[in-house]
Amino acid sequence: IDAVMGRDRLPGIEDRPSLPFIDPIFRETIRFSPVVPLSIPYAAIDDDM
Secondary structure, three states: OHHHHOOOOOOOHHHHHHOOOHHHHHHHHHHHOOOOOOOOOOOOOOOOO
């Protein structure tokens, strides 16, 4: 990242073509830790005992 844009500014959307690995890294991070949980918590209504 420093080689493409230097240390004086943050990356922006205009830098995406110059940083081809940023998007796959971001997608893999979201895959391992999704923003929205996929399992819905539930509670038993009746006891079976």
